[in-house]
């Protein structure tokens with residue numbers, strides 16, 4: 001029986017638990033939906049008294065996308081009905097017409113009258129970085145366009161029955177199989193003098209974020225996140241980075257003590273690595289690190305699109321147990337699993353855990369009394385409060401430095417660039433949901449999505 005199958009079986013046994021969780025979710029979303037449906041206007045064509053028509057276009061802002069309905073309008077007057085359905089503040093601007101909404105807090109609506117629109121226009125969010133992260137759309141103009149809203153299930157009101165059905169269908173797909181798995185352990189090759197060598201190739205691949213959703217992912221070795229590497233203090237390390245991207249890159253060793261020339265910040269510490277070139281990052285590991293390796297060139301695009309991975313130096317399983325000092329209810333004083341969970345929310349990959357969106361995220365399995373060490377990595381543009389339903393987490397390290405006083409937390413907020421290392425010891429059987437607690441990063445009216453996975457305790 002494959003690991004995937006055995007996890008599926010474990011999930012089936014935990015279905016009752018999931019149903020309870022879903023009931024709570026349904027109640028909440030129904031309440032929200034009732035408000036949302038009234039206020040979201042559909043795209044429509046209205047004739048004015050002057051004879052020329054006015055087309056209303058629904059514009060939905062999320063992290064990080066601008067979605068239009070309809071996407072093409074007939075020539076004439078256009079009004080944008082803008083809704084910020086995301087979790088962060090956004091705005092909408094049409095730079096070519098010098099029109100823009102104010103900054104809209106999450107949940108706000110605004111109407112933007114554009115006047116006559118006779119050719120295609122670009123719509124963007126002008127908040128720094130948001131356009132590059134994907135908040136750009138084009139409204140087309142065509143004589144043959146009807147101006148009617150396209151059928152969009154996220155806009156149409158659903159009956160309660162339909163909503164329950166949709167939610168159950170998505171939950172039952174978990175864990176859905178997709179091609180490609182990120183953050184896989186990569187063993188080094190060893191040179192004659194003992195140097196540990198890892199070869200990394202940066203290249204664009206087709207990446208399946210969720211079943212059937214293929215995007216252009218920017219990968220190391222075809223993985224998103226890139227391969228996970230483990231080294232020891234005292235190791236001589238060599239990372240050989242080959243650039244097969246269409247643009248230059250460089251690699252920063254975030255949270256790892258290296259000589260300045262190895263810090264990966266072009267043009268200060270090295271020249272940018274041009275397409276086709278290779279650069280060696282060589283140093284001796286002098287301190288433990290829960291390190292990130294990621295692009296430091298056009299990084300606001302390259303990292304969210306996938307160019308990031310984990311390089312862990314030192315035996316954090318032992319260090320974590322020592323820091324816990326018997327506070328966990330662990331049965332044997334050992335950490336059975338060490339897990340890297342990389343959070344992302346932007347670029348072509350979008351809201352995701354280890355490069356996948358629910359139901360394609362990977363579930364984790366533990367037996368009663370076992371302990372798992374989770375290193376949360378935030379490679380995105382927003383903070384994500386990661387919530388484990390059970391067991392409670394003991395936070396033992398921040399950015400790779402062991403805490404003098406570990407503390408308990410069931411929701412740990414992980415800001416961009418941060419790493420938090422948390423011990424979880426299994427105490428109660430069941431399928432325990434594990435997700436970002438910014439609810440729009442975890443749920444929709446048609447089911448759980450994005451930053452959601454589960455811990456299965458048996």
Ligand SMILES: [Cu+2]
Nearest residue numbers: 384436438441
């Ligand atoms: Cu989040």
